[in-house]
Amino acid sequence: MRFSIQKAALMQAIQTVSKAVAVRTTKQVLSGILLDVRDQEIIATAYDLELGIQTRIVGSEDNQLKIEQPGSIVLPARYFSEVIRKLPDTVITMQVANNYMTEISTASVQFHLHGIDAEEFPKLPSFVGVQGLQVQSSMLGDLIRTTAFATANTEVRPILTGINIQCANDKLTFTATDGLRLATHYVTLTDAPKWQAVIPGKSLIELTKILASGDDIVELYLTESHSLFVSGDTRFYTRLIDGTYPDTSRIIPNGHKTEVIVPGDDLLGAIDRAALIARDRDNHMVRLELENTVLTVSSNSPEIGNVSETVESEQKTGDDLQIAFNARYVLDALRALDAAQLTIRFNGSTQAFVIEKTGDKSVLQLISPVLWR
Amino acid sequence: MRFSIQKAALMQAIQTVSKAVAVRTTKQVLSGILLDVRDQEIIATAYDLELGIQTRIVGSEDNQLKIEQPGSIVLPARYFSEVIRKLPDTVITMQVANNYMTEISTASVQFHLHGIDAEEFPKLPSFVGVQGLQVQSSMLGDLIRTTAFATANTEVRPILTGINIQCANDKLTFTATDGLRLATHYVTLTDAPKWQAVIPGKSLIELTKILASGDDIVELYLTESHSLFVSGDTRFYTRLIDGTYPDTSRIIPNGHKTEVIVPGDDLLGAIDRAALIARDRDNHMVRLELENTVLTVSSNSPEIGNVSETVESEQKTGDDLQIAFNARYVLDALRALDAAQLTIRFNGSTQAFVIEKTGDKSVLQLISPVLWR
Incomplete structure (x- = not known):
C-alpha cells in the first residue's frame, strides 16, 4: 500500500467514519480505522459491530490523490486521527512497511504507527439485491x-x-x-x-x-x-x-376538552425559566394553569424559592385547566417543534396532552402529565 | 432593598465576581453573592476566603439603574446567575421581602429566591493606607x-x-x-x-x-x-x-556550550507532533538531536510507533548535542514565548537549558532535561 493525498481530504474521511470506532472494546481491531486502497479510490471504514460507517475518497484536483500501490491496513483510530490533524496542511504520503508498520510522512516529518492486518477487520453486513x-x-x-x-x-x-x-x-x-x-x-x-x-x-x-x-x-x-x-x-x-x-x-387521543394556541417563544421561555427552580426535583415538575385566555407557568422548591410567569394565549376553546408536567419533556418537544405558534390540546389534568405546530399535523408531541399535587 | 436595572449590566457584574464564589463549602454563605445596594451604586462581592472579587455598578443611560431603597442581601450564586441569564433582555426589578426572600421580576415573570442575611458574609481584608x-x-x-x-x-x-x-x-x-x-x-x-x-x-x-x-x-x-x-x-x-x-x-546558567536560533513555529509544530507519541509515557519524553545546523526532534513508543522530524536552524554556535525533555514543559514554554524566532542555549545533555525570544531578554524559560536513555 502506498499513496499520497492532501491532508484535509484524509482528515475529512477520518472524521466521517470516526463515530463508528469502538470506544471501549477488548477487540483491538474494532478501535481502528480500515483503509482499503484500491486502484482508483480509498475506502475508509469503522465498524463497532453495532454501527458501521464507510466513506470513499476518489482522486480530484483538490485532494491530489495519487495511488502508487493498492493494499489495506487497520490503524489505531485515536492516534491516526491525531497524527493527521497535527500534520501541516500539505500532501501526506502513507505506506505500509514490514509487519503492518505504517509510515505517514511529509517532506520533514516521518511518523510510524503500528497497524493491524486488514484481514482481521469485521465484514460489514451485505445489502445485495435489496430494494431501496x-x-x-x-x-x-x-x-x-x-x-x-x-x-x-x-x-x-x-x-x-x-x-x-x-x-x-x-x-x-x-x-x-x-x-x-x-x-x-x-x-x-x-x-x-x-x-x-x-x-x-x-x-x-x-x-x-x-x-x-x-x-x-x-x-x-x-x-x-x-x-x-x-x-x-x-x-x-x-x-x-x-x-x-x-x-x-392507540394512545394518541382523538378528542380534547381544551384547545389553546400560544406564541411558541413565550411558552418556551416561561417553561425554561420555571425549569430552573424545578430541576433539583426528580420529575422536574412545573405547573400550568389556564384561566380564561391566560396561561400561568409556575414552579416552587422549598429550598430555593419559586417562580410564576404569565403567557397570553392567542386563542382558547373549552375548559379552564390545571396540569403539571416534567419540564424537560415539554422543553424537548417545544425545541423539536421550533414553531412560532403552538396548538396544545388537553383532556383534563390526568390525561396526556398533545402539542403541534399550529396548522401542521405532520409532527405530533404527546406528553404524560405529572399527577397534580 | 429595592432597585431596577437592565439585565445585561447585572449579568456582567455576576459573571465578574462569580470566579470567587466557593464551589465546595459547608458554609452556605460563601457560595453566595453579596449585593450591597447603596444610595448611588450597587456593590457585588464574592469571597471564598482565598480569593475575593468585588465590582461596582453605577447608574448610566445604558444600564438604567434606579435605586429606590438601599439595603443588602446574599443570594445563592448558582441560582441567582441562572435566573438572571434566563430572563429576557429588559429591565429587571429586585427587592427583598420578608425573611430575606428576594423577588426578581420583569413585567411577566416573578422569581423568589431564598437569600441570606448580609451580616453573615465575611469581610474582605482591609487595605487602608497601603502604598500602591x-x-x-x-x-x-x-x-x-x-x-x-x-x-x-x-x-x-x-x-x-x-x-x-x-x-x-x-x-x-x-x-x-x-x-x-x-x-x-x-x-x-x-x-x-x-x-x-x-x-x-x-x-x-x-x-x-x-x-x-x-x-x-x-x-x-x-x-x-x-x-x-x-x-x-x-x-x-x-x-x-x-x-x-x-x-x-542561582539556578539560571550564565554561560552555554551550544546556542541555536530556530523558527518558533517550526519547533513548536515538531515538538507538538512528537508529543503525540510521547504522551502515554509518564514524562512525555521527546528527544532532540542537534547535528551541524539541523535539529531532529523524535519520540518513540513500543506500543504505538515513532516519529522523527527535522527543523533547520537559522544559526548555530558551539557543540553538537543530544538531549531529552518533557514535551509538555517545552510546549508550555514555547506557547508562552509565542515568538517567530527562538534562541536556545544548552550546557550539555544533563544541564537545564534556556529558551528566549531572540533579541529579547525580558522573558526566560528554563527547563530541566530528562536524562538521556
Missing part, C-alpha cells in the same frame, strides 16, 4: 431530530431505545416513545415500497451529523437484521432492534 | 500568562504553587517554578516602591480573565497577608502564600 427507499437528506434529518430525543435512555425495554420507522400508504413515519412521552413525524412519499424497522436512536443521531445538507437524496435499505443509509460517498450501517414495537396509534 | 504600585493592564496580563503555567500543581511545597512577584531597582519581575522548569519575566517600572509577595498562580490566572484590556492602569496593593488588584470598577483580593521563595537567580 429514497428520501431528501434534509427531510431525513428533520424526521430524526424531531423524534430521537423521545427514545428511552435505559435498556429496560430495548425496543423503546429505537425509532420505529414505517413506510406504508405513501407515508414515511418516524415514531419514538419512552413510555411517558411520544414524538411522531410523517412525510409524504409517493411510490415508496412498504418498509418497517426499529433503528437505535443513538445511531440515527450520529447519522444526522454526517448527512449531506439540502436536497441531496439519501437511500435507505433494509434486511432482516440491518439497515443501510447511503448519502453521497458515505454509507452508514446500523443493526436493527429485535422485537415488536408497541402500537402507539 | 501601578502597572498597565495588558502588561500585567502578559507577566501572568508567561509564568503562571510553571507553578507547581501539587501542595508538596505550597510556596511553589505561587508566583513570586518582586519589585526592586525599577524592575517588576514575575517568577514561577515547579522544580523542573522555571519561567521568569520582567518589565521596567520607574519610581516604583519595593514590593515582594508570593501570590497563588491559580488566582492570578483568574485575574487575567477579568482584567480590562490595553493601556488601562491596574493598581497593586500589599499587606502582610493579602494583595489587592484594582482594575477599573473591579477589585481583586487574594491571600499571599506564607514562606520564603527559593533563590531562583
Whole structure:
C-alpha cells in the first residue's frame, strides 16, 4: 500500500467514519480505522459491530490523490486521527512497511504507527439485491431530530431505545416513545415500497451529523437484521432492534376538552425559566394553569424559592385547566417543534396532552402529565 | 432593598465576581453573592476566603439603574446567575421581602429566591493606607500568562504553587517554578516602591480573565497577608502564600556550550507532533538531536510507533548535542514565548537549558532535561 493525498481530504474521511470506532472494546481491531486502497479510490471504514460507517475518497484536483500501490491496513483510530490533524496542511504520503508498520510522512516529518492486518477487520453486513427507499437528506434529518430525543435512555425495554420507522400508504413515519412521552413525524412519499424497522436512536443521531445538507437524496435499505443509509460517498450501517414495537396509534387521543394556541417563544421561555427552580426535583415538575385566555407557568422548591410567569394565549376553546408536567419533556418537544405558534390540546389534568405546530399535523408531541399535587 | 436595572449590566457584574464564589463549602454563605445596594451604586462581592472579587455598578443611560431603597442581601450564586441569564433582555426589578426572600421580576415573570442575611458574609481584608504600585493592564496580563503555567500543581511545597512577584531597582519581575522548569519575566517600572509577595498562580490566572484590556492602569496593593488588584470598577483580593521563595537567580546558567536560533513555529509544530507519541509515557519524553545546523526532534513508543522530524536552524554556535525533555514543559514554554524566532542555549545533555525570544531578554524559560536513555 502506498499513496499520497492532501491532508484535509484524509482528515475529512477520518472524521466521517470516526463515530463508528469502538470506544471501549477488548477487540483491538474494532478501535481502528480500515483503509482499503484500491486502484482508483480509498475506502475508509469503522465498524463497532453495532454501527458501521464507510466513506470513499476518489482522486480530484483538490485532494491530489495519487495511488502508487493498492493494499489495506487497520490503524489505531485515536492516534491516526491525531497524527493527521497535527500534520501541516500539505500532501501526506502513507505506506505500509514490514509487519503492518505504517509510515505517514511529509517532506520533514516521518511518523510510524503500528497497524493491524486488514484481514482481521469485521465484514460489514451485505445489502445485495435489496430494494431501496429514497428520501431528501434534509427531510431525513428533520424526521430524526424531531423524534430521537423521545427514545428511552435505559435498556429496560430495548425496543423503546429505537425509532420505529414505517413506510406504508405513501407515508414515511418516524415514531419514538419512552413510555411517558411520544414524538411522531410523517412525510409524504409517493411510490415508496412498504418498509418497517426499529433503528437505535443513538445511531440515527450520529447519522444526522454526517448527512449531506439540502436536497441531496439519501437511500435507505433494509434486511432482516440491518439497515443501510447511503448519502453521497458515505454509507452508514446500523443493526436493527429485535422485537415488536408497541402500537402507539392507540394512545394518541382523538378528542380534547381544551384547545389553546400560544406564541411558541413565550411558552418556551416561561417553561425554561420555571425549569430552573424545578430541576433539583426528580420529575422536574412545573405547573400550568389556564384561566380564561391566560396561561400561568409556575414552579416552587422549598429550598430555593419559586417562580410564576404569565403567557397570553392567542386563542382558547373549552375548559379552564390545571396540569403539571416534567419540564424537560415539554422543553424537548417545544425545541423539536421550533414553531412560532403552538396548538396544545388537553383532556383534563390526568390525561396526556398533545402539542403541534399550529396548522401542521405532520409532527405530533404527546406528553404524560405529572399527577397534580 | 429595592432597585431596577437592565439585565445585561447585572449579568456582567455576576459573571465578574462569580470566579470567587466557593464551589465546595459547608458554609452556605460563601457560595453566595453579596449585593450591597447603596444610595448611588450597587456593590457585588464574592469571597471564598482565598480569593475575593468585588465590582461596582453605577447608574448610566445604558444600564438604567434606579435605586429606590438601599439595603443588602446574599443570594445563592448558582441560582441567582441562572435566573438572571434566563430572563429576557429588559429591565429587571429586585427587592427583598420578608425573611430575606428576594423577588426578581420583569413585567411577566416573578422569581423568589431564598437569600441570606448580609451580616453573615465575611469581610474582605482591609487595605487602608497601603502604598500602591501601578502597572498597565495588558502588561500585567502578559507577566501572568508567561509564568503562571510553571507553578507547581501539587501542595508538596505550597510556596511553589505561587508566583513570586518582586519589585526592586525599577524592575517588576514575575517568577514561577515547579522544580523542573522555571519561567521568569520582567518589565521596567520607574519610581516604583519595593514590593515582594508570593501570590497563588491559580488566582492570578483568574485575574487575567477579568482584567480590562490595553493601556488601562491596574493598581497593586500589599499587606502582610493579602494583595489587592484594582482594575477599573473591579477589585481583586487574594491571600499571599506564607514562606520564603527559593533563590531562583542561582539556578539560571550564565554561560552555554551550544546556542541555536530556530523558527518558533517550526519547533513548536515538531515538538507538538512528537508529543503525540510521547504522551502515554509518564514524562512525555521527546528527544532532540542537534547535528551541524539541523535539529531532529523524535519520540518513540513500543506500543504505538515513532516519529522523527527535522527543523533547520537559522544559526548555530558551539557543540553538537543530544538531549531529552518533557514535551509538555517545552510546549508550555514555547506557547508562552509565542515568538517567530527562538534562541536556545544548552550546557550539555544533563544541564537545564534556556529558551528566549531572540533579541529579547525580558522573558526566560528554563527547563530541566530528562536524562538521556
